[in-house]
Amino acid sequence: MPALAGLGNMSHVLAVEGRTSSELLLVVKDAPFRTWLKTEPTAAxxxxxxxxxxxxxQAGSTGGPPRPHWLFRLTERFHIAYAKSLLRAAAADWRRGKRQP
Structure with missing residues (x-):
């Protein structure tokens, strides 16, 4: 099963903002979020x-320095916990031999 196959069509949420032969920059439509993906060969x-x-x-309301978007402040702790749980699950699958080709 290809990676991300279970997600279905996400084109209504994500758009490609930039691409090279090994990198992809995605933007969440109508939101201040970006996701970056890159592949690289290993020595093995x-x-x-x-x-x-x-x-x-967000730009500062008084022309001052940018400040974190309110949505970031609201979801930061959830995002950190979610990202760590995804990484732990992927590492556990890898150790058990459920490697994706």
Missing amino acids: GRCRLLFGSAVLP
């Missing part, structure tokens, strides 16, 4: 997936 001949996400800051 496998493929490593790197990823990250960002919440873009």
Whole structure:
């Protein structure tokens, strides 16, 4: 089963903002979120997936420095816990031999 196959069509939520042969930058439509994905070969001949996400800051209301978006402040702790649980589950699957090709 290809990775992310169970998610269905997410094109109504995500759009490609940038792409190279090994990187993909996705934007959540109508939201200040970006997701970055990159693949790179390892010395063992496998493929490593790197990823990250960002919440873009809002411009300061008085022309001051940008500040975190209110949605970021609201969801930051949930996001950290969710990301850690996903990484733990992926690592556990990897150790048990449920590796995706």
